[in-house]
Amino acid sequence: MKLVMDTANHIAGEAAKAARAEVVAAYPITPQTTVVEYIQKLISNGEFDADFICVESEHSAMAATIGASATGVRTFTATSSHGLLYMHEMLHWAALARLPIVMVNINRTIGPGWNIWADHQDSMAQRDTGWLQFHCGSNQEVFDTVIQSYKIAEAEEIQLPIMVNFDAFILSHTSMPVSIPDQPVIDKFLPKRKPVWKLDSSDPLTHGNIIPPDPYLEIRKSMQESQDKARDLIRTTAEEWKKLTGFWHGGTVEEYRVEDADLVVLAMGTLGSEAKVAVDRLRKERIKAGVFRIRSFRPFPIDEIKKLSEETKLVVVDKALSFGGEGVLYSEVKSALYGRKNEIFGWIAGLGGKDVSWQDLVQMVKAVKDGKAKPVNWQKGGKGAITGFI
Amino acid sequence: MPLRDLSKEELYLPGSAACAGCGDGIALRIALKALGKDTIFTVPACCTSVIESSYPNTSFGIPVMNIAFAASAACASGIRAGLRRQGKETQVVVWAGDGATYDIGVASLSGAWERETDFLYICYNNQMYSNTGIQRSGATPFGAWTTTTWKGKEESEKDMIAIAMAHRLPYIATATIGYPEDLHRKVQKAKSIPGPKYIEILSPCPPGWRYDMSKTVEMSKLSIATGVWALLEVEEGNITFNGRSKAILEGKIKPKPVEDWLSEQGRFAHLFKPKRDEERINKFKEIVDQKWQRYREGKL
Numbered sequence: 075m076k077l078v079m080d081t082a083n084h085i086a087g088e089a090a091k092a093a094r095a096e097v098v099a100a101y102p103i104t105p106q107t108t109v110v111e112y113i114q115k116l117i118s119n120g121e122f123d124a125d126f127i128c129v130e131s132e133h134s135a136m137a138a139t140i141g142a143s144a145t146g147v148r149t150f151t152a153t154s155s156h157g158l159l160y161m162h163e164m165l166h167w168a169a170l171a172r173l174p175i176v177m178v179n180i181n182r183t184i185g186p187g188w189n190i191w192a193d194h195q196d197s198m199a200q201r202d203t204g205w206l207q208f209h210c211g212s213n214q215e216v217f218d219t220v221i222q223s224y225k226i227a228e229a230e231e232i233q234l235p236i237m238v239n240f241d242a243f244i245l246s247h248t249s250m251p252v253s254i255p256d257q258p259v260i261d262k263f264l265p266k267r268k269p270v271w272k273l274d275s276s277d278p279l280t281h282g283n284i285i286p287p288d289p290y291l292e293i294r295k296s297m298q299e300s301q302d303k304a305r306d307l308i309r310t311t312a313e314e315w316k317k318l319t320g321f322w323h324g325g326t327v328e329e330y331r332v333e334d335a336d337l338v339v340l341a342m343g344t345l346g347s348e349a350k351v352a353v354d355r356l357r358k359e360r361i362k363a364g365v366f367r368i369r370s371f372r373p374f375p376i377d378e379i380k381k382l383s384e385e386t387k388l389v390v391v392d393k394a395l396s397f398g399g400e401g402v403l404y405s406e407v408k409s410a411l412y413g414r415k416n417e418i419f420g421w422i423a424g425l426g427g428k429d430v431s432w433q434d435l436v437q438m439v440k441a442v443k444d445g446k447a448k449p450v451n452w453q454k455g456g457k458g459a460i461t462g463f464i
Numbered sequence: 465m466p467l468r469d470l471s472k473e474e475l476y477l478p479g480s481a482a483c484a485g486c487g488d489g490i491a492l493r494i495a496l497k498a499l500g501k502d503t504i505f506t507v508p509a510c511c512t513s514v515i516e517s518s519y520p521n522t523s524f525g526i527p528v529m530n531i532a533f534a535a536s537a538a539c540a541s542g543i544r545a546g547l548r549r550q551g552k553e554t555q556v557v558v559w560a561g562d563g564a565t566y567d568i569g570v571a572s573l574s575g576a577w578e579r580e581t582d583f584l585y586i587c588y589n590n591q592m593y594s595n596t597g598i599q600r601s602g603a604t605p606f607g608a609w610t611t612t613t614w615k616g617k618e619e620s621e622k623d624m625i626a627i628a629m630a631h632r633l634p635y636i637a638t639a640t641i642g643y644p645e646d647l648h649r650k651v652q653k654a655k656s657i658p659g660p661k662y663i664e665i666l667s668p669c670p671p672g673w674r675y676d677m678s679k680t681v682e683m684s685k686l687s688i689a690t691g692v693w694a695l696l697e698v699e700e701g702n703i704t705f706n707g708r709s710k711a712i713l714e715g716k717i718k719p720k721p722v723e724d725w726l727s728e729q730g731r732f733a734h735l736f737k738p739k740r741d742e743e744r745i746n747k748f749k750e751i752v753d754q755k756w757q758r759y760r761e762g763k764l
Contacts, residue, residue: 283518
């Protein structure tokens, strides 16, 4: 085990190397660029044995990744924000082609106006592409999740691509200590990919030609079944990793002080980590709060959320919005708890990278506790870290 | 190589979903004879993605990766990299229509050429979006009717060969299905050259060009005889002409009048009926004449 101090972007590159990705295709976009630079540097130094394809767009980055993955090799790519949106068509293609691609997406907001800070609008807009979607709360989790993602994506019963998300700058450009297990440990955990189908001239097949409605529907249903099966596999894969390395970030969710909680904050990414700080403060004031940090947005951890008592009040904090609807996570949580008595409150916060501090989260929980919160609330704009509500 | 000596192996299988008289079907059959079994196709949205027939059947005896409209050249870069990792030297071929090549996929094609992906890009050019029902593309010639140019296209086609030349590819060629031996030779030659190669095959389309389905080969040959299309090769920047096009360039034969080509096709009928549109016919002639003038100067 090697202890390093580095940014999540470099750690993502280390993870691609440790996973022995063979083909990497990527296009630069802030704040993902240092992933691309770092991987190129590792390859040119001879430290990482992979072919890097410098493509001319993110649409092509995903197309090239799909082409390489279809030959049976392990592939990696990384993007962010508008790059992810530009890939959108090919994200569907990768999932529908059942290719176990692993991609890092550094969550960044969408323009106009131009803004490079973190929110989740980019990845939430890819909700229905068929990809599994994980959100990380620390640099260690980024490393561990990338490695675990290959194992999950390549499992015979899954065969779907995985997007590993983490927040722009808050993690992407922030150095944190990360322990990297020895390569033989990783190789034992993650053996060479065994493709279920591949392009091979000695065994020709035509992939993706015109398909009538009946088999189409059946094939899409099998994707949903794979997403459902992934829920258990995410947990058991994380448990296996814990046995080997000692690291644990949760299964589909990370639960923090929820056992006796009257109020539970649900959030993703670094906001979920920040919420733990808020909960510790609230506990000091004898307010029984806990955190449900959603690690797997797709598949959505419905059963875990249902385990919460019906008396628990939920505070869902969204860094993304479905315009004309509501917070994306808020909708998901309400849907998971359909027919149950839980009171569910939503906050739209942190859009365009607006800071959401533990102080903000404390206020949100207190507003719910004191009966001052509406079903849907907005973080206020304006100066200062501590903000009020509309 | 004479036709009778071409491989007897059919990798374009019988029972495809091509229209009767489809030029692309002929192009596929001949090109695959030259390419052989150790070939992977990647095909964007185009007529070929229909011709290959429906799941669970296929019209191809080689692996085919269907890919989104704009993405085939990038997909080819990925396939090549994946094969290279496995030490495989399989030919990677994009088989794309002119809409995918000239228009929506031109950025990804330019990218793959610039990064010198070792692959062969074949554009079968039927001068329109045929698969979607005959819409104008960047390859549609001046004056042609399509369902998005009801009174005839007002602009000339773009010069894709010149765009390919600007990327300094090691091998560029044009062909047409009426001259299968020439097509076969060019595909074989491209196969032997490493790096990015481009071949464009003029493929007449009976429903799009509006002529009788029995006349596809005649239409192809007429395209050469009238000089509307030219058979050429570009190696290391040097342009050479082949067959009848060479004879036209050297002045050994005179091209047939372009009206012979125009008047055979319903898509140009409005240039002749209800009365002859001298202005537009002359403009069409001028476009063809100017092209040959450039050819004589060693340019495109």
